[in-house]
Amino acid sequence: MHPKVVSERLGHASIGITLDTCSHVMPGMQAKAAEKIAAGLRAALAG
Numbered sequence: 001m002h003p004k005v006v007s008e009r010l011g012h013a014s015i016g017i018t019l020d021t022c023s024h025v026m027p028g029m030q031a032k033a034a035e036k037i038a039a040g041l042r043a044a045l046a047g
Contacts, residue, residue, distance in 0.1 A: 007018035023029075 004015055006022065007015045010018060012018045012021075020034055
């Protein structure tokens with residue numbers, strides 16, 4: 001879910017509070033990001 005939506009639903013004053021508070025509970029995000037970047041690079045190099 002988009003962090004801004006989460007921030008608004010939780011009533012945080014800023015998205016920074018939400019990201020500082022909640023981002024640590026999302027394991028695997030670095031691996032998913034790396035996979036997406038790699039796939040994009042492979043596609044760019046292939047074509």
